[in-house]
Amino acid sequence: MIKLQHVNKYFYKNEAREIHALCDINLTIEDGEFTLFSGASGCGKTTLLNVIGALDTIDSGKIFFDEKEISLLSEDARTTLRLNEIGFVFQAYNLIPVLSVEENIGFVMKLRGFSDKEIKKRVLEISAMLEIDDKLKSLPNALSGGQQQRVAVARAVAAKPKIILADEPTANLDSKNSQKLMNMMRELNEKEGVSILFASHDELILNSVRRVVKLNDGVIVDD
Amino acid sequence: MFSLALKNILFYKNRSIATIVLTFISAMLFVAYVSLMDGSHKSMLENSLKIYTGAIEIYKKGYRDIGGNEYLIDDVEEISKKLLKIDGIEIFSARYETYGLLSNKEQSAASMVGGVEPDKERVLSSLSLALIEGEFLKENSKNSIYMGVELAKKLKLHVGDEVAFIGSASDNSFAADIFKVCGIFKTGLFEFDSTASFVSKNYFDKLMNSKNRASYITIKVKNLDDVQKVNSEIIKVLNRDDLESLTWKTLMDTMVEAMEVDSIFGYISLSLFLVVIFFVVMIYGFVNVSSRIKEFGILRCIGLSKSKIFLLLFYEISMLSTLAIIIVAPIASYICYHYSINPIIIDGIADMYKDYGIVSDEIPFDFNMFTILRNLAVIYLLNFLSIFYPYMYINSFKPIEASKHV
Numbered sequence: 268m269i270k271l272q273h274v275n276k277y278f279y280k281n282e283a284r285e286i287h288a289l290c291d292i293n294l295t296i297e298d299g300e301f302t303l304f305s306g307a308s309g310c311g312k313t314t315l316l317n318v319i320g321a322l323d324t325i326d327s328g329k330i331f332f333d334e335k336e337i338s339l340l341s342e343d344a345r346t347t348l349r350l351n352e353i354g355f356v357f358q359a360y361n362l363i364p365v366l367s368v369e370e371n372i373g374f375v376m377k378l379r380g381f382s383d384k385e386i387k388k389r390v391l392e393i394s395a396m397l398e399i400d401d402k403l404k405s406l407p408n409a410l411s412g413g414q415q416q417r418v419a420v421a422r423a424v425a426a427k428p429k430i431i432l433a434d435e436p437t438a439n440l441d442s443k444n445s446q447k448l449m450n451m452m453r454e455l456n457e458k459e460g461v462s463i464l465f466a467s468h469d470e471l472i473l474n475s476v477r478r479v480v481k482l483n484d485g486v487i488v489d490d
Numbered sequence: 491m492f493s494l495a496l497k498n499i500l501f502y503k504n505r506s507i508a509t510i511v512l513t514f515i516s517a518m519l520f521v522a523y524v525s526l527m528d529g530s531h532k533s534m535l536e537n538s539l540k541i542y543t544g545a546i547e548i549y550k551k552g553y554r555d556i557g558g559n560e561y562l563i564d565d566v567e568e569i570s571k572k573l574l575k576i577d578g579i580e581i582f583s584a585r586y587e588t589y590g591l592l593s594n595k596e597q598s599a600a601s602m603v604g605g606v607e608p609d610k611e612r613v614l615s616s617l618s619l620a621l622i623e624g625e626f627l628k629e630n631s632k633n634s635i636y637m638g639v640e641l642a643k644k645l646k647l648h649v650g651d652e653v654a655f656i657g658s659a660s661d662n663s664f665a666a667d668i669f670k671v672c673g674i675f676k677t678g679l680f681e682f683d684s685t686a687s688f689v690s691k692n693y694f695d696k697l698m699n700s701k702n703r704a705s706y707i708t709i710k711v712k713n714l715d716d717v718q719k720v721n722s723e724i725i726k727v728l729n730r731d732d733l734e735s736l737t738w739k740t741l742m743d744t745m746v747e748a749m750e751v752d753s754i755f756g757y758i759s760l761s762l763f764l765v766v767i768f769f770v771v772m773i774y775g776f777v778n779v780s781s782r783i784k785e786f787g788i789l790r791c792i793g794l795s796k797s798k799i800f801l802l803l804f805y806e807i808s809m810l811s812t813l814a815i816i817i818v819a820p821i822a823s824y825i826c827y828h829y830s831i832n833p834i835i836i837d838g839i840a841d842m843y844k845d846y847g848i849v850s851d852e853i854p855f856d857f858n859m860f861t862i863l864r865n866l867a868v869i870y871l872l873n874f875l876s877i878f879y880p881y882m883y884i885n886s887f888k889p890i891e892a893s894k895h896v
Contacts, residue, residue, distance in 0.1 A: 378792075
């Protein structure tokens with residue numbers, strides 16, 4: 268479970284151009300949720316995703332990941348948390364170009380110390396589910412955008428994190444590939460029990476998720 | 491991390507090749523520069539040692555500071571017996587030196603006249619090899635004189651000409667004779683060629699009434715690198731308070747000082763060279779890392795710690811540097827070896843620097859595997875040091891900022 272209490276985040280704090288990106292956010296996300304943070308550009312949805320994912324710090328308030336207050340963690344501890352508990356899917360896929368699809372999917376598992384046998388088994392399982400098992404030996408630059416994003420999802424989910432944070436995952440995909448990706452992510456959510464949080468203003472995602480948290484100028488206006 | 495580093499190297503071929511080439515050129519220039527500097531110093535020293543000064547010389551205490559007949563070595567034979575037992579000595583010989591006046595019909599010149607043992611001198615020094623006219627002294631030569639080319643010019647003498655000698659004998663009596671020029675030598679050391687002349691010691695002992703006494707005993711060692719060890723052995727074996735055994739470092743203190751000063755300037759230049767290498771490698775590394783900020787940001791986002799990022803950079807630079815050093819080591823070694831045997835020739839350098847002991851236009855490299863490997867290790871180390879600033883730079887970004895870096 269993730270719990271945010273009175274979370275505030277500023278950019279350019281104490282400067283003339285100060286932006287109050289998150290204003291007194293209170294939010295609880297239960298395990299296994301399939302949730303979307305939506306709103307117009309600049310409303311704070313990506314910032315919210317980043318602070319939940321321990322990618323960014325907050326200026327006040329508290330964020331609990333299960334029972335652990337992550338807002339108090341050091342940079343190294345936040346890195347460890349990201350490695351062990353969180354999977355990320357980025358808008359621009361962000362695959363490691365020098366690694367094959369198979370190696371990209373197994374990369375986080377390798378960092379976490381899984382055995383080669385476990386990695387191989389899991390890579391085959393996930394790649395089959397996401398229909399990229401015929402591309403395992405290819406390098407990312409030989410794949411289409413949709414395939415690259417599926418590899419990114421596979422990498423995020425392979426090490427069985429508690430939560431996956433997906434920032435505009437369909438922004439670079441056409442509607443067909445976007446639909447396919449959403450179907451697959453919903454399947455993962457159901458089969459693997461992993462919580463998935465999206466930040467997006469894509470209508471397709473809006474129609475696929477069970478919960479929508481709507482933001483406007485850093486404030487939750489609807490949940 | 492090792493596997494990822496290797497894949498990075500293979501994937502970004504141009505970047506890897508540029509790093510290897512940069513390291514290769516830096517290492518090659520550094521090794522060659524040091525080899526050339528060491529080689530020219532060694533050459534100056536060896537030339538001077540070969541010409542006349544021994545690697546070790548034994549004097550009666552006071553001879554070098556005060557001089558005079560009271561400080562001649564009286565028991566050359568007894569000392570010789572002891573020196574024969576020392577393994578590191580190749581050959582030794584007694585010399586009797588005095589200053590006298592050489593005159594022809596028209597003019598006179600002061601000269602250092604040395605009584606030498608010609609057969610031993612052929613092995614000990616390159617005096618005989620410096621012959622340019624006539625012949626070298628023989629063991630039984632009587633009143634034959636072998637003189638420097640500049641001195642001969644001054645006195646307008648040629649082989650076969652006669653020259654009068656007047657000097658003070660070892661018993662402080664008056665010594666004089668007519669010498670006949672048997673040979674003229676040129677060492678290239680201007681001062682030496684202008685003042686030195688030599689006669690057979692057997693003959694000179696009689697003329698100077700020196701009865702096998704000697705100004706000093708000069709020694710050639712089997713290996714110049716062992717000179718200090720051999721000298722310690724000599725001091726131990728002789729066990730005499732009235733004698734001093736000195737190595738070339740003391741005997742040629744002026745030249746050693748000049749070489750040390752030259753080395754200091756050399757090392758200052760080397761330091762500047764190393765600073766330039768360091769910054770070139772670091773700036774190149776910095777540019778490379780700057781172009782990879784997004785890549786490092788993604789790695790940080792998905793859970794790669796700062797220490798693992800450092801390890802990744804460390805592996806990459808290790809592999810590239812190792813490869814460059816493996817390539818450059820045999821090539822640099824071969825170049826140093828080749829030019830140590832076939833020295834670079836710079837026309838006119840001997841004439842320009844004749845006062846500093848340079849007697850040849852040939853400037854050899856020094857081939858010393860230890861020095862070469864040490865210098866390659868320095869470049870290797872510089873490459874490692876050069877990753878610290880780029881590493882600190884990428885750490886100045888938050889992971890999420892870095893992952894969006896363009």
